[in-house]
Amino acid sequence: MSTPFSELHAGLDRLRRLVEREELPPPAIIDAQLTLRCFMRCRYCRIWTFEGEELGFEPWRDLVTELRAWLGPFQFIISGGEPLLVPYLTELLEHCRDLGVQTSLTTNGRLLDDPLLERLGRSGLGTLVLSLDALSPTHDQLRDSPGLAGHLRSVVEHFGTSSERIKLKILSVISRANLGEIETLLDWAEGCEELTAVLFQALAQPFSTEFRQDWYLHNDLWPDDLEAVDGLLDRVVRRQAAGGKIENERFQLEFYKLYFRDPNQFVRHRCNLGRVLLKISNQGQFSACFHMGVMGDLARGSVREQWYSRQADEVRRRMRRCDLSCNLPVNCNFKENAALVFGDRWREFDRDAVEQP
Numbered sequence: 335m336s337t338p339f340s341e342l343h344a345g346l347d348r349l350r351r352l353v354e355r356e357e358l359p360p361p362a363i364i365d366a367q368l369t370l371r372c373f374m375r376c377r378y379c380r381i382w383t384f385e386g387e388e389l390g391f392e393p394w395r396d397l398v399t400e401l402r403a404w405l406g407p408f409q410f411i412i413s414g415g416e417p418l419l420v421p422y423l424t425e426l427l428e429h430c431r432d433l434g435v436q437t438s439l440t441t442n443g444r445l446l447d448d449p450l451l452e453r454l455g456r457s458g459l460g461t462l463v464l465s466l467d468a469l470s471p472t473h474d475q476l477r478d479s480p481g482l483a484g485h486l487r488s489v490v491e492h493f494g495t496s497s498e499r500i501k502l503k504i505l506s507v508i509s510r511a512n513l514g515e516i517e518t519l520l521d522w523a524e525g526c527e528e529l530t531a532v533l534f535q536a537l538a539q540p541f542s543t544e545f546r547q548d549w550y551l552h553n554d555l556w557p558d559d560l561e562a563v564d565g566l567l568d569r570v571v572r573r574q575a576a577g578g579k580i581e582n583e584r585f586q587l588e589f590y591k592l593y594f595r596d597p598n599q600f601v602r603h604r605c606n607l608g609r610v611l612l613k614i615s616n617q618g619q620f621s622a623c624f625h626m627g628v629m630g631d632l633a634r635g636s637v638r639e640q641w642y643s644r645q646a647d648e649v650r651r652r653m654r655r656c657d658l659s660c661n662l663p664v665n666c667n668f669k670e671n672a673a674l675v676f677g678d679r680w681r682e683f684d685r686d687a688v689e690q691p
């Protein structure tokens with residue numbers, strides 16, 4: 335039975351929705367998982383366990399066209415799975431280039447050779463991010479791929495003239511396995527003209543595993559030597575201040591020190607990515623966080639309309655109450671979430687504010 339109180343509550347809820355929708359900006363980060371297929375079996379990733387039909391070229395082309403009209407020039411981030419397995423990849427990159435959409439692609443690099451680099455260069459790829467955790471066989475062991483570190487090193491050092499318009503970056507996951515090797519990697523990167531930047535991520539719960547708060551207690555790649563973690567991150571911060579090619583914000587590097595003590599930092603700080611992130615799955619569903627539900631589907635028409643739908647609002651509401659820790663606010667989308675959680679002055683790292691929200 336409805337009471338004056340429940341009617342008031344429903345009315346306030348309708349008002350809140352109206353205000354939120356009005357204030358909600360279009361998404362600022364577009365992350366496309368063209369495929370979840372992968373031929374590698376890295377120790378920290380099980381994304382490849384996905385099996386099933388994936389979209390072809392046309393829906394992705396139409397999505398880029400719609401987003402360009404809605405957002406203006408934007409950056410189309412291609413992740414995965416292993417994107418170099420996507421048969422229509424260069425066609426899609428060309429479409430992005432023709433519309434003035436910037437592209438960035440992260441790869442394990444195993445399939446890269448001169449002809450492929452040349453094709454990527456010709457299709458207008460903006461940034462190529464190579465995953466590389468160490469220069470030694472540590473990397474090969476993490477990825478169960480003998481000779482991979484040597485191959486990537488050679489790709490970087492012989493980065494051809496045909497691909498020179500592509501910006502080249504290294505992405506390195508900090509874990510117990512490579513803690514002692516990161517500075518050697520940085521020394522090498524600093525000496526490589528071809529490399530624009532090195533970007534660090536902290537080990538997160540392996541993708542496509544059941545999310546739980548205590549995952550790190552049972553993960554043998556989780557570093558437990560906190561002194562070594564702090565020492566490394568302090569030196570990385572110093573190298574950055576001295577002009578090193580390190581792309582992470584300083585705050586993020588400082589934050590990692592807290593993260594390795596308690597990876598559930600954002601459980602206490604809330605995840606606000608629902609307001610900025612649009613991730614599109616290999617099957618055309620989209621959301622800011624698939625763990626909290628699907629916001630829409632490319633097959634159902636306008637992404638813009640679905641972004642402002644009740645269904646999308648509901649996912650945002652669940653996200654704000656999330657009590658999990660995951661890769662997105664900690665690594666890939668740290669900056670955007672920190673700005674929403676800590677406000678405009680988030681770059682002035684204040685440890686007390688972070689520890690006691």
Ligand SMILES: C[S@@+](CC[C@H](N)C(=O)[O-])C[C@H]1O[C@@H](n2cnc3c(N)ncnc32)[C@H](O)[C@@H]1O
Pocket residue numbers: 372378379381413414415416417440441442443464465466505506507535536537538539540541661665
């Ligand atoms: C999921 S992969 C997809 C692209 C491509 N297959 C690759 O490996 O570069 C994207 C990035 O996530 C990183 N990654 C994988 N598992 C991770 C984890 N558990 N924690 C943090 N980063 C992870 C990978 O090392 C890679 O740099």
Ligand code: SF4
Pocket residue numbers: 372373374375376379380381382414415416442477
């Ligand atoms: S991290 Fe990349 S290369 Fe490794 S299994 Fe996952 S998708 Fe494949």
Ligand code: SF4
Pocket residue numbers: 600605606607622623624625626652653654656657658659660661662663
């Ligand atoms: S932290 Fe954010 S992105 Fe990660 S599971 Fe929770 S709501 Fe989803």
